[in-house]
Each structure stands twice: as C-alpha cells, then as structure tokens.
Amino acid sequence: MKENESKLENRHIKPTAMRELVLKVLSDQSAAISLADLEQKFEKADKVTLYRTLKTFEENKLIHSIDDGTGSVKYALCKETCQCHPEDLHVHFLCTKCKQTYCLTDIPVPSVNLPTRFTLETINMVVKGICVNCI
Amino acid sequence: MKENESKLENRHIKPTAMRELVLKVLSDQSAAISLADLEQKFEKADKVTLYRTLKTFEENKLIHSIDDGTGSVKYALCKETCQCHPEDLHVHFLCTKCKQTYCLTDIPVPSVNLPTRFTLETINMVVKGICVNCI
DNA sequence: AAAGTTTATGCAACCGAGTTGCAAAGTTGT
DNA sequence: ACAACTTTGCAACTCGGTTGCATAAACTTT
Ligand SMILES: [Mn+2]
Ligand SMILES: [Mn+2]
Ligand SMILES: [Zn+2]
Ligand SMILES: [Zn+2]
Numbered sequence: 001m002k003e004n005e006s007k008l009e010n011r012h013i014k015p016t017a018m019r020e021l022v023l024k025v026l027s028d029q030s031a032a033i034s035l036a037d038l039e040q041k042f043e044k045a046d047k048v049t050l051y052r053t054l055k056t057f058e059e060n061k062l063i064h065s066i067d068d069g070t071g072s073v074k075y076a077l078c079k080e081t082c083q084c085h086p087e088d089l090h091v092h093f094l095c096t097k098c099k100q101t102y103c104l105t106d107i108p109v110p111s112v113n114l115p116t117r118f119t120l121e122t123i124n125m126v127v128k129g130i131c132v133n134c135i
Numbered sequence: 136m137k138e139n140e141s142k143l144e145n146r147h148i149k150p151t152a153m154r155e156l157v158l159k160v161l162s163d164q165s166a167a168i169s170l171a172d173l174e175q176k177f178e179k180a181d182k183v184t185l186y187r188t189l190k191t192f193e194e195n196k197l198i199h200s201i202d203d204g205t206g207s208v209k210y211a212l213c214k215e216t217c218q219c220h221p222e223d224l225h226v227h228f229l230c231t232k233c234k235q236t237y238c239l240t241d242i243p244v245p246s247v248n249l250p251t252r253f254t255l256e257t258i259n260m261v262v263k264g265i266c267v268n269c270i
Numbered sequence: 271a272a273a274g275t276t277t278a279t280g281c282a283a284c285c286g287a288g289t290t291g292c293a294a295a296g297t298t299g300t
Numbered sequence: 301a302c303a304a305c306t307t308t309g310c311a312a313c314t315c316g317g318t319t320g321c322a323t324a325a326a327c328t329t330t
Contacts, residue, residue, distance in 0.1 A: 067202070069202045104249070107247055107248070112226055112242060114262065114264070120262060120263075122263045123262050124260070124263070125247075125259070127249065127253075127257075128255075129249070129253060129255040129256040129257075130254045130256070131253055132250065132253055135254070
C-alpha cells in the first residue's frame with residue numbers, strides 16, 4: 001500500500017505503521033466511522049492512539065469529521081483536493097435504520113440567506129432517513 | 136402568568152410550579168438554552184428535574200431541541216402551531232463568538248435532492264458564523 | 271376525610287464519548 | 301552512541317446526559 005503512504009505524505013503526515021493501518025481502514029470504508037468503530041477494527045489498539053491519529057488526520061485535512069447528532073463523531077476521508085473550505089462542504093446522510101453515516105459528496109450544502117449582518121463561517125447539514133440499502 | 140399555564144395545558148402538560156418556572160425562563164429567552172444554562176437560572180434546582188421537565192416539554196412539542204455541535208443540546212420554544220414535522224423545520228445559527236444559538240424561524244431548511252431510493256425523515260441544518268450582536 | 275393510586279421531584283450513582291498527563295518506546299540527526 | 305524530538309500506551313479524568321429509587325405531592329376512589 002504505497003498509495004496510502006503517499007497520501008499521508010501529501011498531507012504532511014509522517015507515515016507510521018499505525019497511521020497506515022488507520023488510513024487503510026478508512027479507505028476500505030464506504031460510510032463514515034466513529035472512534036469506537038475504528039477501535040473495533042483492530043484486535044488490540046489503544047483508543048487514545050487512534051483518537052490522536054484521527055485528530056492528526058483531521059488537522060491535516062486528510063479526513064473530515066461529521067457530527068450527525070448520534071452522540072459520536074464520525075470520520076471520513078476527504079477528497080484529494082479538499083481543503084475543508086465552505087465550497088468543499090457537502091451534505092451528510094444518517095440512516096435511521098442501519099445507523100450508517102454517508103458522505104453525499106455530490107450534494108453541496110445549499111446556500112442560505114442569513115439575516116442582515118449575520119456572517120457565515122460554515123454549515124453542518126445532516127439529513128436523516130432511510131438509505132438505499134435499508135429500503 | 137396565566138398564559139404560560141394555558142400553554143402547558145394546550146400541550147397536555149400538567150402545569151406544576153416547576154414547569155411554569157421553566158417555561159417562563161424559556162419564554163424570556165431570545166436564544167436557545169442548554170440544560171446547564173437552565174440550571175443556572177435557578178438558585179437551587181435539581182438538574183434531573185429540569186432535565187425531565189425539558190424531556191416532557193419536548194415530547195409534547197412545546198419545545199424543540201437543537202444539536203448545534205457544541206456538545207450540549209439546546210432547547211427553544213416551538214411556535215404555537217408547531218408539530219415538529221419536516222415542514223416546521225427551520226435553520227439554526229450558532230455564533231462562534233458569543234456561543235448563542237438562535238432559531239432562524241423565518242428560514243426554512245432548504246430541500247435537498249437525495250440520491251435515488253434514499254428517503255427523507257428530517258434534516259438538521261446548523262449555520263455557524265458571527266451573529267448580529269457580535270460584529 | 272381517609273386510604274389508595276398515580277405522578278412529580280430530589281438525591282445518588284452511573285454511563286459513554288471524548289480528553290489530558292505522563293512515562294515508555296520509537297525515530298531522527300549528529 | 302548520544303541527545304532531541306515524536307509517537308504510542310496506560311491510567312485517570314471531565315462533562316453532558318441518563319437511570320434507579322425513595323420521598324413528596326397531587327389526584328381518585330371509597
Ligand atoms: Mn463527508
Ligand atoms: Mn429552533
Ligand atoms: Zn441504512
Ligand atoms: Zn454572537
């Protein structure tokens with residue numbers, strides 16, 4: 001998995017063994033995963049190390065975090081070009097049946113007309129419903 | 136405050152002293168408040184009682200809860216006619232400076248075109264930025 | 271009005287997600 | 301080989317939210 005190694009380097013993250021393993025898990029995942037989910041993907045791994053790995057990934061914009069209202073933050077890979085700016089934002093979908101959280105990367109967050117003299121920094125938009133696998 | 140009493144009765148909530156006090160606090164508030172905020176509005180009140188009061192209010196749609204991503208859920212009064220259905224949903228605004236959370240009741244949540252065979256139940260849309268009081 | 275039943279309140283204790291401190295292990299540069 | 305820095309692992313903690321249970325208050329029935 002030389003590819004993941006260079007993904008890390010592209011984001012200026014030192015490619016340790018742990019980090020490559022975590023990145024592999026994230027790459028194999030079609031839905032976003034929580035810290036607890038991630039922990040369960042390993043036989044024996046320290047939660048704090050995984051936590052800090054995710055933090056490092058997020059700080060360097062390799063992944064973004066999603067607060068879907070379930071009480072546990074989810075994480076998903078950013079696109080190669082993503083800088084996590086407002087224009088990179090997309091809608092997230094939480095399936096109330098399977099509890100999976102998906103990045104709807106094709107659906108940009110719609111713009112809103114805020115009241116006068118409210119300035120926008122970022123938007124979190126989470127749609128809840130039933131996903132295609134749960135119909 | 137006979138008005139609050141009837142607001143409670145309209146929502147089929149038995150108007151106890153505690154509940155009327157809590158409703159008064161919520162009515163006086165222009166922004167949404169958390170359980171902790173509510174607790175601080177009283178000299179001496181049990182957090183659990185307040186917690187259960189909010190739960191009761193929410194179940195009966197007197198108030199709605201807002202997960203603004205700060206880690207503590209906020210609560211705000213519903214409109215008299217609100218049934219908390221998708222058509223009643225509005226955008227919420229979290230000021231990153233004063234940390235106040237506002238109901239933008241005039242701004243309905245924009246509709247999104249979900250991928251095929253995803254069905255919508257509800258949407259949470261939180262805009263972050265600087266509010267009019269913090270410019 | 272007294273007894274019985276339901277509902278609301280208060281205290282303690284718990285829970286889970288996230289976070290911090292610190293020491294050990296590993297890495298990098300000289 | 302040594303020093304300097306980074307990463308990892310363990311323990312312990314924080315904080316918001318929640319449950320269990322006993323008491324108190326409010327209605328119901330006799
Ligand atoms: Mn996403
Ligand atoms: Mn609102
Ligand atoms: Zn699903
Ligand atoms: Zn503000």
